[in-house]
Amino acid sequence: xxxxxxxxxxxxxxxxxxSTYGLAALGFTVIYNTAGIINFAQGEFVMLxxxxxxxxxxxxxxxxxxxxxxxxxxxxVVGIMVNRVTIRPVRGRSPLTLIIITIGVSILxxxxxxxxxxxxxxxxxxxxxxxxxxxxxxxxxxxxLWVFGITLLTVLxxxxxxxxxxxxKAMLACSSDRKAASLMGIHVDFMVTLSFAFSAFVxxxxxxxxxxxxxxxxxxxxxxxxxxxxxxxxGGLGNPFGAVIGGILLGILESLGAGxxxxxxxxxxxxxxxxxxxxxxxxxxxxxxxxxRV
Amino acid sequence: MLRIKxxxxxxxxxxxxxxxxxxxxxxxxxxxxxxxxxxxxTLLSAVSGLVRPASGEVNFYxxxxxxxxxxxxxxxxxxxxxxxxxxxxxxxxxxxxxxGSYHRYSLRRRVAIRGEIDGIFSLFPVLADRRKxxxxxxxxGEQQMLAIGRAxxxxxxxxxxxxxxxxxxxxxxxxxxxxxxKLRKERDMTxxxxxxxxxxxxxxADRGYVLETGRVVLHGSSxxxxxxxxxxxxxxxxxxxxxx
Numbered sequence: 160x161x162x163x164x165x166x167x168x169x170x171x172x173x174x175x176x177x178s179t180y181g182l183a184a185l186g187f188t189v190i191y192n193t194a195g196i197i198n199f200a201q202g203e204f205v206m207l208x209x210x211x212x213x214x215x216x217x218x219x220x221x222x223x224x225x226x227x228x229x230x231x232x233x234x235x236v237v238g239i240m241v242n243r244v245t246i247r248p249v250r251g252r253s254p255l256t257l258i259i260i261t262i263g264v265s266i267l268x269x270x271x272x273x274x275x276x277x278x279x280x281x282x283x284x285x286x287x288x289x290x291x292x293x294x295x296x297x298x299x300x301x302x303x304l305w306v307f308g309i310t311l312l313t314v315l316x317x318x319x320x321x322x323x324x325x326x327x328k329a330m331l332a333c334s335s336d337r338k339a340a341s342l343m344g345i346h347v348d349f350m351v352t353l354s355f356a357f358s359a360f361v362x363x364x365x366x367x368x369x370x371x372x373x374x375x376x377x378x379x380x381x382x383x384x385x386x387x388x389x390x391x392x393x394g395g396l397g398n399p400f401g402a403v404i405g406g407i408l409l410g411i412l413e414s415l416g417a418g419x420x421x422x423x424x425x426x427x428x429x430x431x432x433x434x435x436x437x438x439x440x441x442x443x444x445x446x447x448x449x450x451x452r453v
Numbered sequence: 454m455l456r457i458k459x460x461x462x463x464x465x466x467x468x469x470x471x472x473x474x475x476x477x478x479x480x481x482x483x484x485x486x487x488x489x490x491x492x493x494x495t496l497l498s499a500v501s502g503l504v505r506p507a508s509g510e511v512n513f514y515x516x517x518x519x520x521x522x523x524x525x526x527x528x529x530x531x532x533x534x535x536x537x538x539x540x541x542x543x544x545x546x547x548x549x550x551x552x553g554s555y556h557r558y559s560l561r562r563r564v565a566i567r568g569e570i571d572g573i574f575s576l577f578p579v580l581a582d583r584r585k586x587x588x589x590x591x592x593x594g595e596q597q598m599l600a601i602g603r604a605x606x607x608x609x610x611x612x613x614x615x616x617x618x619x620x621x622x623x624x625x626x627x628x629x630x631x632x633x634x635k636l637r638k639e640r641d642m643t644x645x646x647x648x649x650x651x652x653x654x655x656x657x658a659d660r661g662y663v664l665e666t667g668r669v670v671l672h673g674s675s676x677x678x679x680x681x682x683x684x685x686x687x688x689x690x691x692x693x694x695x696x697x
Contacts, residue, residue: 325551325552325558329552331544332541332544335541335542336539336540338539341522342503342523342524342527342535343553343555343556343607344556344557345524345556346522
């Protein structure tokens with residue numbers, strides 16, 4: 160019989176991992192909203208965030224408080240490059256073509272990471288010391304607090320950007336109607352570049368905050384990416400805040416599944432949920448019905 | 454003023470515009486009429502930079518803008534209201550209008566632009582009641598007004614209107630045409646109006662051009678065109694003239 164404290168423990172650790180799923184999902188959403196495609200290299204942005212921080216720390220001798228933002232910044236640049244080098248030259252092609260290109264990019268980034276960093280698993284030190292904090296019989300790692308805090312800040316920052324800045328609204332306009340957006344003087348290519356930058360940024364943030372808890376390796380992006388995508392579906396594709404909530408929810412469900420059923424099914428939970436939703440509620444939990452006249 | 458010289462446009466193998474030349478003078482309303490597929494929309498799209506012409510020239514106030522990008526042409530003072538309205542459906546009415554001012558928006562101009570948005574609301578009071586509503590929930594006529602209002606916020610010298618009457622009830626069509634002639638009177642707007650509704654368009658225009666399979670086949674003052682037998686037969690639905 161599971162106790163309340165065990166339940167709480169599962170929820171806490173699930174929400175921690177789920178925050179990263181949520182940030183990966185947010186990354187998917189941002190690119191989907193401007194470029195109209197699913198970027199399957201999203202998981203690799205998450206992986207690179209963690210890996211680059213580890214290597215700045217180990218090889219570069221960069222102190223942790225500097226290595227973390229540096230890694231995030233570097234991945235943001237990678238995101239911009241991915242768009243400039245692989246997506247922009249073939250813009251205007253069918254979304255399917257572009258999506259397949261992003262799959263190619265993900266394989267390339269993963270392979271590159273393997274060549275450079277090797278096949279070992281790495282850990283990033285926690286952002287701050289101190290032992291676990293006891294909350295209602297469950298242990299809360301200080302790193303979890305970092306994860307929750309940074310996720311919340313990132314989400315609030317994105318929310319502010321999309322709802323209260325003209326550039327944010329212009330990005331939404333691009334997703335709604337590219338032709339009309341360019342007639343308003345919005346440089347659509349630039350907005351797509353910006354969306355890749357944002358997407359890589361939030362993905363890397365997700366990777367770097369989670370690396371001290373779950374360890375990271377060159378191929379960590381595969382599952383993180385797929386779960387981020389599942390979180391997107393859960394939250395309703397195209398809805399940034401639904402994506403983050405979807406990620407946290409997915410993390411919690413996965414953790415409960417691992418705890419109460421079997422840890423062997425941990426990864427399956429995410430995909431069972433995704434399949435179920437695609438069958439019964441393809442617009443996601445927060446998709447709602449769309450009222451629109453033509 | 455807008456001057457188009459020998460404009461040629463191809464879509465792959467299709468020769469969509471064949472050496473089209475025309476001009477629109479300052480503060481003039483010029484109508485471009487023609488059947489479906491004659492190339493009317495292509496012509497507007499070539500002017501606003503959405504379509505790349507193969508050859509020819511588009512000149513606006515002495516500046517060659519033939520090969521400029523769409524997002525640059527709007528800065529030159531040409532606002533294109535595309536066929537089918539193309540409002541930003543998931544954004545509010547207010548945000549749609551705000552995005553109209555995108556290319557010239559700055560913190561310094563923020564207050565002035567707010568004032569211009571209120572100006573649009575007094576021009577189209579139906580929009581004022583719906584300012585927080587999502588544009589996708591508006592009726593067709595309201596969306597048309599929003600699309601025109603949004604274009605006006607780019608502070609244009611010339612307005613290109615593509616089929617503003619399409620799919621609207623006759624009463625709304627009349628209202629929209631009324632607004633268009635008011636724009637010239639009250640805002641000194643130069644207007645290039647593309648329409649299938651030839652009678653409506655010519656009733657507010659000074660001059661008109663008739664486009665047929667990518668060629669200008671006829672032009673003249675609105676009165677001349679309205680009185681022209683070929684125009685009457687082909688575009689004004691006067692079937693009784695076919696024998697005469």
